[in-house]
Amino acid sequence: MVRVTFVTAEGARIEAQGEAGQRLLEIGQNAGLPLEGTCEGQMACSTCHVVVAAQWFDRLTPAAEDEEDMLDLAAGVTRTSRLSCQIELTADLDGLEVRVPEEARDMQRG
Ligand code: FES
Structure with missing residues (x-):
């Protein structure tokens, strides 16, 4: 079991x-x-954008170039932003913490 906290x-x-x-x-x-x-998960949108807690960011498999390109287009990107569809859980990630950016919610509001 891998536990994840979403903020x-x-x-x-x-x-x-x-x-x-x-x-x-x-x-x-x-x-x-x-x-x-x-x-x-096709890296063709950025609606799965999350901001990874700094202490966890370096423990993730680094983003591929395509993911970086897509993140460039996402709203509210930070240094530890990732596409959540590209993060595969492993036992090592137990306790992972990520923030769901405000922009994602705003877009839903239209
Ligand atoms: S679901 Fe579209 S890029 Fe992650």
Whole structure:
């Protein structure tokens, strides 16, 4: 079991859990976070953007160039931004903490 804490734009902490091999996007969606994931992991949208807690960022498999390119287009990108569809959970990531950016929610509001 891999535990993940999602911090919402309002600062609420939502504890979720998944299994190694699952995508972070899927865990977040299962936990009811506003991660659209419109392209379903094809790196063709940026609606699955999350901001990884600094102490966890370096423990993730680095982003591929395509992911970096897509992140350049996302709103509210920070140095530790990632696409949650590209993060595969491993046992080492137990306790991972990520923030769901405000912009994702704003887009949903239209
Ligand atoms: S779901 Fe579209 S880039 Fe992640």
